[in-house]
Amino acid sequence: MLFPLLFPLLLSTASATETVDSAPLRLGDLKAAEAFIDSAEVVVVGFFESEESRGYKELLDSTKRVTTVPGAICMDKEVWAELGVSSDTIAIFRKADNSQENLVLSEAKKVDADGLVNFLTINEVRYVTEYNQVTAVGLFNSEVKVHLLLMVNRGTKEFTQLKEQLAALAPEFTGKLLFVLINGAVKSNLRSLGYFGLTSGDLPRVGIYDGGSDMKWLLPQGPVSSERVRSFCHAFLKGELKAEKQAGAQAKSEL
Template sequence: MLLSVLLSLLVSSAFAKEKDSALPRLTDSKAADTFVDSAEVVVIGFFEGEESHGYKEFVAAAQRVDTVPAAICTEKEVWAHLSITSDTITIFRKADNRQEKLVLSEAKKVETDGLVNFLFINELRYITEYNQVTAVGLFSSEVKTHLLLFVNGGNKDNNELKDRLAALAPEFTGKFLFVWINGAQKSNARSLGYFGIKPHDLPRIGIYDGNSDMKWLLPEGEISTERVREFCQSFLRGDLKEVKEAGKARTEL
């Protein structure tokens, strides 16, 4: 009986350790840089130790959001390398070359659900699907100009188109956020109407500039990488002449 109890405790202890160590530990600056560069979006929890405020909640949230690679770092040398001064959860994004930080000493309450939302809101990629959650992250980014791809559902052709634009997006890092909008969803009907297009018109390409509150629509035709690149470059050069006032775009989109 005693042997069974001891074995049970050993197994339970081993499982807890394995579960807690599921997230990789970053022990030096090189490993941290490699991890940050390993995906379009990653998150690192910088903690003094396993008893730190928010540690357990971060581990649980990271396990629920499996689309964002996560790691833990307790090494102060790495903290200094990445400009971290206290326990912090940091999201690193390539789409706008930005870090979103949640300083845990400033958070009165840390809950797993709240951290899950934090990750989903800030999961901006080279091409990000527009929805009510990502809209918060999109409009809070320092990059205020959006290249919009309107598609009708998720068929093979549309997926290939999204992939092509995602490959183009790195050329415009810091200048545009590339966003795709599913026009087949009723919740996005206002976005289409705002640009004066209907589901049967899709796919189409548009630009919304939050700085000037203006919008542009690429003329109908083939949506090639070359046309979209020139469309973006024309905007940056200030060559897009036929514009319409965007009005209350933040609430319309």
């Protein structure tokens, strides 16, 4: 496998690259709820009967700690029904894969702020998600099993430019591919590069990993342009890469 499927549940928050107001909004109707869900790449909504409900105070605490994920509260049962919620639930909404991840509180054995911080951070999948042990859990739990991988060394002149290029391209493939950034300058990511027959000195490169078939392909060497990456993605979706030789075919077969 390209990445391990199981990781320890880490209680530390992901490092924030941007911050938002962590005080949850009150959503009084469907229009407000839809506008809030559409306001950011990842949001969390607590659907509670009242402020005394199990998990209410813990959600407030966790959203103050995970400042990259905007939070809101909804007590309107009509909105619940429209969003597929029938009991007290904490739900994460993601644009990258059109996903709604529900934590039904009546089914949770334990509800505390640390656990909710963990729930938020492992499910914080974005249009471009930087791979690490925390984000890997959310990536592999997603129903979208195909990953477009940008493998590049942080600190190089290409890093920011290529990340921005992919961030602009990713919405075109919502629900079809997840865009993942692998920092080749991190020692723990060398194993992932090796799966493609690459080292950090070979970067930047772009690949596709299909978690359903455990197959992978590399975009041929050359400029990493939006046009080439877009064509590469469409070639995969059309099935045109299936017959091509897999990336890293001559590399060791076990990680």
